[in-house]
Amino acid sequence: MSMVSKTELEKKFKEFCTGLSKNDKIAIIHHSDADGLCSALISGKAIERLTGNKPIVVLPYEYGNYAQEKKALELIKKKKTNKLIIVDLGIDGMKNSLTETCPFEKCLVIDHHKLYRDLNSEKIVFLKAQFFTKKEPSSYVASKFAFDLFNKVTDVSDLDWLACVGILGDMSLDAWQSFVKKTIKKRNVSMTWLYRFLDLIASVEVVANKKIPELYWEFYNIKHPADVLESKFHKFLKEFKKEKDSLVEGFDKKAEQFPEIELYFYAIRAKYESIKSYVINEISEMRPHKTIILLQILPRGRLRFSARRQDCKIKVNDLLVEAIKGIPNGSAGGHAPAAAGSIPRQHAKKFKSNVIDILERRYKTNA
Numbered sequence: 001m002s003m004v005s006k007t008e009l010e011k012k013f014k015e016f017c018t019g020l021s022k023n024d025k026i027a028i029i030h031h032s033d034a035d036g037l038c039s040a041l042i043s044g045k046a047i048e049r050l051t052g053n054k055p056i057v058v059l060p061y062e063y064g065n066y067a068q069e070k071k072a073l074e075l076i077k078k079k080k081t082n083k084l085i086i087v088d089l090g091i092d093g094m095k096n097s098l099t100e101t102c103p104f105e106k107c108l109v110i111d112h113h114k115l116y117r118d119l120n121s122e123k124i125v126f127l128k129a130q131f132f133t134k135k136e137p138s139s140y141v142a143s144k145f146a147f148d149l150f151n152k153v154t155d156v157s158d159l160d161w162l163a164c165v166g167i168l169g170d171m172s173l174d175a176w177q178s179f180v181k182k183t184i185k186k187r188n189v190s191m192t193w194l195y196r197f198l199d200l201i202a203s204v205e206v207v208a209n210k211k212i213p214e215l216y217w218e219f220y221n222i223k224h225p226a227d228v229l230e231s232k233f234h235k236f237l238k239e240f241k242k243e244k245d246s247l248v249e250g251f252d253k254k255a256e257q258f259p260e261i262e263l264y265f266y267a268i269r270a271k272y273e274s275i276k277s278y279v280i281n282e283i284s285e286m287r288p289h290k291t292i293i294l295l296q297i298l299p300r301g302r303l304r305f306s307a308r309r310q311d312c313k314i315k316v317n318d319l320l321v322e323a324i325k326g327i328p329n330g331s332a333g334g335h336a337p338a339a340a341g342s343i344p345r346q347h348a349k350k351f352k353s354n355v356i357d358i359l360e361r362r363y364k365t366n367a
Contacts (some may be wrong), residue, residue: 001197002105004093004118004120006131006132007134007217007218009107009120009125009127009259010152012120013127013152014127014151014152014153016106016156017046017153018050018109018153019049019106020047020050020051020083021051022051022052022053023058024051024053024082024083025054025079025080025082025083026047026053026056026057026083026084026085026359027055027056027057027058027059027079027081027083027084027085028040028047028057028058028059028079028086028087028231029058029059029060029061029084029085029089029090030043030059030061030086030087030089030210030301031060031061031087031089031142031166032060032061032062032205032209032274033087033088033169033170033201033277034166034169034170034198034202034205035088035141035142035166035167035170036060036088036263037060037085037087037090037201037215037216037219038141038162038163038169039087039141039142039143039145039166041216041219042143042146042147042156042159042162042163042352043055043087043110043146044141044216044220044224045048045085045156045159045220045338045363046123046146046153046154047085048148049154049156050153050154054220055085056079056155057076057079057081057193058082058216059192059211059213060074060209060213061089061198062274062351064106076104077133082105082106082192083104083106083107083108084104084106084107084108085107085108085109085110086108086110086111086148087109087110087111087142088110088112088113088141088142088334089108089109089111089113090114090334091111092111092115092117092118092119092126092167093113093114093116093117093333104123104135104341105121105123106125107123107124107125107352108124108125108127109124109126109127110127110141110142110145110146110149111127111129111140111142111145112129112138112141112145112335113128113138113333113334114137114317114319114333114334114335114336115128115130115137118205120362121258126144128249129145130296134144135343135367136175136312136322136336137177137335138335138336138337138338139170139172139174139175139176140171140175140187141163141167141169141170142166142247143162143163143166143169144163144166144167144176144179147159147160147162147163147206150345153269155297160179160183160186160187161183161187161225162319163179163183163195164179164180164183164184164194165198167180167268168180168198168320169198169201169202170338171281171285171310171337171338174262175361180194182269183239184306186223189226193225193235194274195232196229197345198229198230199241199329200231200233200299201238202210202240202278203233203235203239203241205239205272205274206236206240206243206244206266206275207236207240207272208233208240209264209274211239215233218231218233221250225297231253234330240272240275240278243270243275244275244278245273247268247279248279248282251266254267256268257311258356258359260360260363261291261356261359261360261362261363262263262290262291262294262313262314262359262363263290263292263293263355263356264287264290264293265293265295265352265355265360266283266292266294266295267294267295267296267297268295268297269294269296269297270295270296273296273304274303276294276296276304276306276340277306279294280292280306280307280308281308283308284308284309285310285339287353288310288311289310289311289313291308291309291314291334291359292307292308292309293306293307293355294307297345301344301346302343302344302345303321303343303344303347303348303351304341304342305338305340305342305343306339306340307319307320307338307339307340308337309337310334311337313344314359314362315336315338316334316335316336316337316338317332317334317335317336317339318336319358319359320332320333320339320340320341320349322354323332323354323355323358324343324351324353324354325354326350326354327335327343327344327347327350327354328344329345330347331343
C-alpha cells in the first residue's frame with residue numbers, strides 16, 4: 001500500500017486540480033483501449049471545466065511500444081507542456097517510465113493495474129485503485145476511478161456513461177451493476193447502445209490505430225451521447241467483426257489443451273496486431289474457469305501474448321511475469337484476470353514450457 005494515507009492522497013489530488021490554471025499546457029497519455037480512452041475523455045473534460053482550456057496533447061500508448069513512447073515525449077516537449085496526466089497505464093511496472101524521462105512541473109497518474117512501486121513525490125500525484133478501495137483493483141477501472149475522483153473537484157456527473165463504457169471494456173460489469181443500471185436509466189440509453197459504443201472504439205483501435213487521437217476529439221466534441229451513432233468511424237466495424245469472429249471460431253479447432261492444469265494455448269496469425277485482446281476476451285467469457293493464453297506472431301521478430309482467467313483461480317498477471325523470467329527483452333503485466341506481454345519470437349518454446357511448469361507445480365501443490 002501507499003506510504004501516504006487515502007486522505008493525504010485525496011488532498012494531493014485536489015491540490016493538483018485547484019493548482020491548475022488557464023496558462024497551463026496539459027498533456028494526457030492514456031492506454032489505447034476503451035477504458036483508457038474513456039478515462040482520458042473524462043480527464044480532459046474535467047480539465048477544461050477547471051481551467052477553461054482543453055488539453056493540448058492527448059495521445060494513446062501501448063505497453064512495450066517504445067517508439068510510440070519516444071514520439072509522445074517529443075510531441076510533449078515540442079508543445080512545451082508543463083503538466084502531464086497519465087491514465088490507465090501501470091507506469092510503475094514499466095522499465096522506461098514516462099514520468100522518469102518527461103519534463104514536467106506536475107504529473108497526475110490515475111491507474112488500476114497491479115502496484116509495483118509507489119511513485120508519489122513532490123512532482124507526482126500517484127493514485128492507484130488499491131489505495132482507495134477494497135474492490136479487486138482490476139474491477140475499479142480507470143474510467144470509473146477518474147470519474148469518482150474528478151467529481152470531487154468539478155461536476156462531471158454527465159460523463160457517467162463514459163465510465164460505463166470503460167467498465168464494459170474491462171469486463172467489470174459484475175462489480176458495477178447498480179451504477180450501470182442507474183446510468184442507463186438516467187441517460188435513456190441501453191446496454192446494446194453501450195456495447196455499440198465499445199465496439200466502435202475497438203474497431204478503431206484494431207483496424208485504424210493511428211486514428212485514435214482523431215476518435216478522441218470526435219467523442220470529446222459531441223453534444224449528446226447518441227451523437228456517437230453518427231460517427232464516421234463506423235466504417236471500420238465490419239472489418240473488425242469479420243476478423244475477430246474468424247479468429248474466435250478457429251479456437252475449438254486449433255487451440256492446444258492441457259486439461260490437468262485447465263490451460264489452453266491458442267496461436268494466431270492476424271491481420272491486425274491489436275485484435276488479440278478482443279479475441280481472447282470473447283473466448284474467455286465462454287470459458288471463465290480456464291486459463292487461456294493467446295499467442296500472436298508478429299512480423300518483426302516479436303511474439304505478443306494475452307492471458308485470461310475470469311475466476312482468478314490463477315492470477316494471470318503473476319503467471320506471465322514469472323513465465324518471462326530468464327527470457328531477454330521480455331515484458332509482461334496487467335490484472336489478475338487479464339494480462340499481456342511480449343518476448344522475442346525465438347523464445348516461444350521457453351515461454352510455453354515455463355507456463356506449463358509453473359501451473360503444474362501450483363496444481364500439484366493444491367491437489
